[in-house]
């Protein structure tokens with residue numbers, strides 16, 4: 001049997017957390033079972049382009065949407081962010097993403113982001129119905145609200161370096177990227193594009209489509 005040793009996989013130990021917690025560690029963590037470069041303090045993780053490609057193939061209880069989400073392509077549409085790249089120290093880009101989520105699944109995502117803040121919650125990992133009766137009652141209530149009010153508008157901001165193609169995920173953000181079809185936030189959310197043949201409403205400024213980028 002040939003043992004393949006991958007060269008250049010292990011990131012240098014000199015990387016520091018972009019949030020200012022100190023050096024990053026490489027290995028497994030409580031949050032992330034797969035070996036990754038992460039921060040023990042804030043639980044953020046750093047993924048390289050190669051690692052992203054591996055995570056795209058990862059099997060998770062819901063459809064893994066990481067590949068579809070094409071983070072590298074989003075990097076082109078990103079804005080300047082406040083964090084320094086752990087690798088090259090240049091300023092990283094911020095990628096503002098949004099998606100829609102049911103109330104129940106959204107609560108599970110919040111749990112992944114802040115497990116301590118959810119003390120008393122039963123960790124029921126992606127399956128909302130199993131659990132105590134109050135959980136079930138709440139689930140029914142949430143489904144009802146999803147139907148009447150629509151799903152929740154959620155957003156997530158990922159940091160990435162356009163020079164070394166690495167991405168930084170705060171705690172729980174990787175769950176949001178893998179579990180949702182995300183889109184880039186429109187630069188001007190106040191602009192609504194009216195359907196064709198809509199009569200202008202008095203008092204509302206209208207612009208033609210060519211004026212809206």
Ligand SMILES: [Zn+2]
Pocket residue numbers: 017018019020021022039040041042043044
């Ligand atoms: Zn940190």
Ligand SMILES: [Zn+2]
Pocket residue numbers: 085086087088089090161162163164165
């Ligand atoms: Zn960099």
